[in-house]
Amino acid sequence: MSTTMSTAAATNAPQHLEKVTLGRSITNGLRKAMERDPKVVLIGEDIGKLGGVFRITEHLQKDFGEDRVIDSPLAESGIVGTAVGMALRGYRPVCEIQFDGFVYPAFDQIVCQVAKMHARSLGAVKLPIVIRIPFGGGIGSPEHHSESPEAYFAHTAGLRVVSCSNPEDAYWMIQQAIECDDPVIFFEPKRRYHDRGEYDTSAASAPRSLFEANVLREGTDVTLVGYGPVVKTMLESAAAAESEGTSIEVIDLRSLSPLPIDTVTASVRKTGRLVVVHEASNFLGMGAEIAAEVTEQCFYHLEAPVVRVGGANIPYPPSRMEEDFLPDLDRILDGVDRALAF
């Protein structure tokens, strides 16, 4: 997958290729941002000496000090609420929420304050806050550790919502999110933290805008669109389908708000079929919005209804059952078959 990414990226010589994990890529991106701008501060639970429960901030407190890598008390609304205050004072806080299911205590601060303060002040107040949230399932954890709450935030105007799917994007997107003057909810695919990828870290700038989708694989029969942890599964599905003679175009959405819908509609105009994949429940999930947009914008190009392959409309199940909940290669190909059956 990452090979595809590197090929797609600009070929700025001399390249400095590094093979690193997605998690370490975020660490490196955070480090770059902190080196570049002394106003960048990190705040979250256990992010100091421990380096966070996923070790994403490992060694950063040692290198940048306790003022810039802040171990917070165990209160998520406090993490985000104090980040608002720090941003008002001119800082660029990066919050770490330990797990997806623990963001809800901060929900009011995010949707009522972070999202709305720029509009409330008629543009006088900027809140360049990044809220990092490891999300999604597949790691065998207890309740509240495997959720996909992205639609709540994408539904809220004033926020930008992105998700990386591979090491190179993780490295660049976290830096771009920190540089953005708007608040960004940054979803990290936790079960892909240990995936490795090789990419050029010497490039002067990111290969693409933070809010652009990326066509990872070109195809002609069906368009597959998703983001975060399912992107790898989509690519595996496309490879499997190819052996059966089906040509699948795979789009990594990357940005959920704003939604880079033009990349999706351009693909659908070519393939006529769309399958949207995510771990979140289908009901009012990102797939619902994508299906509506595609129907509005390229109705006459559609050869089949848009198919959604997502989580069931239930609370995330106990981990021994999560394989039946998560979209896997077979369920994605089943969705492709349903789209092709029309």
Place this chain on the structure above:
Amino acid sequence: MSDNDVVQQTAPAGATTQNGDGGPDMIQLLTPEGERRSHPDYDKYVVDLTPQDLRGFYRDLVLIRRLDAEGYALQRQGELGLWPSLLGQEAAQVGSGRALRPHDFVFPTYREHGVGFVRGMDPQSSLQLFRGVSQGGWDPTEHNFHLYTIVIGAQTLHATGYAMGVKMDGNVGTGDPDRDTAVICYFGDGATSQGDVNEAFVYAASFDAPVVFFCQNNQWAISEPVSKQTRIPLYQRARGFGFPGVRVDGNDILATYAVTKHCLDEARNGNGPLLIEAYTYRMGAHTTADDPTKYRVSAEVEQWKLRDPILRLKTYLAHEGMADETFFQSVDEEADQFAQELRDGCINMATMPGETMWDHVYAEDHPVMEAERAAFLAYQASFEGAN
């Protein structure tokens, strides 16, 4: 009391208050009858106040009470959608607001029209919010006065984070009065039950943040009495969080000024956070949408009328010969003029055109904003020439 307590809460016998008042721990420098009471710890913060300063306080109180009265009237006349009254809380707001230095930073609730006024805010700012022409719309850095926060208690975390930033900037405890900075955060008795307020106390304490939490205990959170929020006096909550708390007579502008001065100094010197409970009373309704006759007795209101913050300062000024009837009349005349300007400004306030709704949702370009604005304009244009 722990040894880091700001000031021992033992009021001299002369300041002992009546039953139903704030109790013996409450700091009071001016009795409801307008008599000056001495306090060993706080007198020093008011000795430098000149008669002119005190007349200025009186003017502030009268003008913001007039602002409040006009806000109420404008709502009743249909010019404002809602008005949250500060009636009765004038001294708490002016006393604390006047204790601030220009580079200190204020985080208000939606009721701090008086604090905003003494910070130099255009009084039209709060009117425009309740008229519904903006959700605030001012630049907080202009007067170091943040936007009103309507979600109860949410701003306490913003104040704490801002104060953490002040400390990270190194602007605490340097001894340089032009540099050392304090943050003050307003909230009410009801807010003390909010998670955010308790989290703010925890964060502020953990990071030694230079913030003064200023709780105006006006006894009522809409219809719920303070007894629904707490078993113990609110200022004593601070102790559990490991920082000093003090109760001050919120209807006494001298005491409020002195206690706030002291606490701000402490915060600037690196001894924050601190909690002030300004013991006061909401004389009016929670907002114009409220009807307090349904849940509280008029005898209670009548009792608090005797503790009126303006009357006691007026009595004191007159008795001490610091102001005469000519002065009081001139303030009333200024208030009439002020009220007229407020009314004219409010009624003539322009509503922004609909297409500006999309202008400030994001700081950077956003395709949905541009597309929706364009669609809105096209829709509006479709009516042109239809007749």
